[in-house]
Amino acid sequence: MESQLPAEFIVNIDHERCRKCKRCVMNCSFSAIEFKDKVTANNRQCVACHRCATFCPENAITIIHNPLDYKDGYNWSPEIRKNILKQAESGGIILTGMGNPKPYPIYWDHMLIDACQVTNPSIDPLREPMELRTYLGAKPEYLEFEGNNDVSLKTELAPQVKLDIPIVFAAMSYGAISLNAHKALAIAAKRMGTLMNTGEGGLHEDLAGYTDRIIVQVASGRFGVTSKYLNSSALVEIKIGQGAKPGIGGHLPGEKVGEDISKTRMIPVGTDALSPAPHHDIYSIEDLSQLIYAIKETTDYKKPVSVKIAAVHNVAAIASGIVRAGADIVMIDGFRGGTGAAPMIIRDHVGIPIELALAAVDDRLRQEGIRNRASILVGGSIRQSADVVKAIALGADACVIGTASLIAMGCRVCQKCYTGNCAWGIATQKPELVRRLNPEVGADRLCNLLTAWGHEIQEVLGSLGINAIESLRGSRERLRGVGLSQETLDILGIKHAGIGQ
Secondary structure: OOOOOOOOOEEEEOOOOOOOOOOOHHHOOOOOOOEEEEEEEOHOOOOOHHHHHOOOOOOOEEEOOOOOHHHHHHHHHHHHOOOHHHHHOOOOOOOOOOOOOOOOOOOOHEEEOOOOOOOOOOOOOOOOOOOOEEEOOOOOOOEEEOOOOOOOOOOOOOOOEOOOOOEEEEEEEEOEEOOOHHHHHHHHHHHHHHOEEOOOOOOHHHHHHHHHEEEEEEEOOOOOOHHHHHHOOOEEEEEEOOOOOOOOOOEEOOHHOOOOHHHHHOEEEEEEEEEEEOOOOOOHHHHHHHHHHHHHOOOOOOOEEEEEEEEOOOOHHHHHHHHHHHOEEEEEEEEOOOOEEHHHHHHHHHOOOHHHHHHHHHHHHHHOOOHHHHHHEOOOOOHHHHHHHHHHOOOOOOEEOOOOOHHHHHHHHOOOHHHHHOOOOOOOHHHOOOOOHHHHHHHHHHHHHHHHHHHHHHHHHHHHHOHHHHHHOOOOEEEEEEEOOHHHHHHHOEEEEEOOO
């Protein structure tokens, strides 16, 4: 069937500047650039990954949105019409990648941070120590000490994981992203004293030297899960849901399952890796508790166990049940969280914003007197250091970044991860594309990002007059809202700007 869909982007080539070096042709992984006596563009194939423009030595390439206009219609927007055309031609579900791009309110951008002035002086982070370290794991209700002169801690502490910066790399599986991307994340996590997460695709043997900085995930497909896998970690995460696709499972196409992925996931080469929507041994909080304690038994109670859930309408009650089931960490993933592949209808219309979910969960756990029994990790579009500060003030222990880390490595958020044609060597398994990402260079870029964010967080702590990130946790009094309804302010637990103490 001949497509009626117009090109989404137009590739403009300045032929007076073009030296015909063909670097753009070699770099385009979507067949959008060809050479026929001169460089020509197949606009229908362009996804705006910017690889050609980035590596053009003469800056002769620009990419713009197709200016093709549509008859005005607020209800029948161009996007709606294009999607109908796609489905009329394919008869299938529309797939997409990355996070929710819809213009829903971004509540981070409607919260402002306090600052000290006269009576409570600020602190200069260049001259005073600023502590970004935090610990993940269950905390006791109180501490007991013994001894008189030589005092020692009597209370037995649950296993803790130290973070030198309150930012963790998100779960992204080997298969959804390349091995080189996994290596870059692991190297950066080791250098920065934080964690990377294997996602549900198992742990590649090349990452054996980084296991003290790795979260291993147990998802519904149980790919690569063994006793050795669980013990080769800093902590274990049970994945119940994902912010980009709450309530549905995952699917890694068989064409992506080569020898390495087959070995790591423990499935045959060329087999589709299907993760069912539910865990087929979890249908209640009691079932979840059994899995939590099975993992704790397997790891000799030396590893904290986390449970990851999507931010949904009843998230506070769900999180309460998870903590009571024995989880040491609750990871909440908001509806703007990224993904390698998801049905567009799920990504764009299911779930709730992480800001509201975080506030509701922290409130619920405090009201029930169990907030100390679990740390809270949050993700789902943590875009900048300011979002991290605001999340911690709302009650998070640390934040999780996925899309931001991919952008740092070169991702242009073209939302075509599911095609396996990533021109930047990130969301692909094709050897000729994977080698474009140098793990050491990727790790350097990730470390630079976290270092920069760390300095910015320290600047904000100084302006708040505090010298430790743990002093900010749950201090909603240091936040004010702008342009938010009273109901939203009540859920967030903050006051409107202009209202003092």
